[in-house]
Amino acid sequence: MNGHDRNMQAHRSHSTSMVFLLGVVLLTIIHLVNTTVPCTENNSKILQKGVKLARLMNRTTADITKTYQAYQGDFVEQFCKMSMDNVPASTLSGRTSSERVLSIYTHLKEFLPHVKKVLEQQNDLQPPSSPLLPVLSQLKEQINHLAQRVNCIFQILQPNILVPEPPAWPTRIPPAQNIFQQKVYGCVVLTRLSEFLSATLEELRSLKGSMGKKRTGKELLSNSWN
Numbered sequence: 001m002n003g004h005d006r007n008m009q010a011h012r013s014h015s016t017s018m019v020f021l022l023g024v025v026l027l028t029i030i031h032l033v034n035t036t037v038p039c040t041e042n043n044s045k046i047l048q049k050g051v052k053l054a055r056l057m058n059r060t061t062a063d064i065t066k067t068y069q070a071y072q073g074d075f076v077e078q079f080c081k082m083s084m085d086n087v088p089a090s091t092l093s094g095r096t097s098s099e100r101v102l103s104i105y106t107h108l109k110e111f112l113p114h115v116k117k118v119l120e121q122q123n124d125l126q127p128p129s130s131p132l133l134p135v136l137s138q139l140k141e142q143i144n145h146l147a148q149r150v151n152c153i154f155q156i157l158q159p160n161i162l163v164p165e166p167p168a169w170p171t172r173i174p175p176a177q178n179i180f181q182q183k184v185y186g187c188v189v190l191t192r193l194s195e196f197l198s199a200t201l202e203e204l205r206s207l208k209g210s211m212g213k214k215r216t217g218k219e220l221l222s223n224s225w226n
């Protein structure tokens with residue numbers, strides 16, 4: 001490590017925890033995104049990386065949600081639990097592993113336009129220097145990236161079925177909102193996403209557990225249809 005790096009580190013330790021979070025997210029993204037070529041790795045590797053990314057996202061999204069709340073000014077956490085029909089649910093559906101993996105994929109695609117909208121709104125509400133903006137923008141990239149990995153995992157489970165790409169999504173982005181409604185909407189999106197990522201992590205972990213017992217994709221497949 002050269003002096004420059006050391007200086008950067010010293011500097012970082014004096015900065016806010018948000019800047020630290022940003023650094024961690026950036027470094028990990030670079031690490032994870034470097035290996036983007038989808039579905040060419042062997043099965044255990046694909047699952048392993050999926051779990052790793054889901055774990056990272058589960059952690060950072062919880063942090064981002066807290067930071068989001070802190071940056072909205074006078075804001076009560078209770079708002080984030082409000083029921084909002086247009087925001088995707090945080091629970092997975094499906095009886096079998098492949099159905100649930102498909103449900104993860106569908107949810108990720110559904111969350112994406114909402115996270116984009118939240119980023120857009122925060123772009124207007126926050127000063128350009130707000131650390132919330134880059135982390136939200138990275139979250140968007142991570143969602144895309146996890147969707148790619150989950151797509152590959154689905155192909156392990158169902159080698160002969162193409163992941164059904166949904167037609168034009170009914171994104172159900174809320175129409176014009178006042179500033180307060182925007183803040184609440186953003187927090188509901190992030191809170192649901194956070195809960196959904198926890199369920200996703202759990203599902204991928206259990207899949208890894210069953211594949212770790214040397215079951216092939218084929219065995220998992222017949223398993224998952226019984």
Ligand SMILES: *[C@@H]1O[C@H](CO)[C@@H](O)[C@H](O)[C@H]1NC(C)=O
Binds near residue numbers: 042
């Ligand atoms: C998968 O790849 C890893 C490393 O690339 C290797 O250690 C492992 O033996 C491979 N597993 C199979 C089943 O090919």
Ligand SMILES: *[C@@H]1O[C@H](CO)[C@@H](O)[C@H](O)[C@H]1NC(C)=O
Binds near residue numbers: 058062201
């Ligand atoms: C996801 O992160 C939250 C917050 O850090 C944690 O409480 C939860 O246990 C995590 N989920 C899983 C499945 O590990």
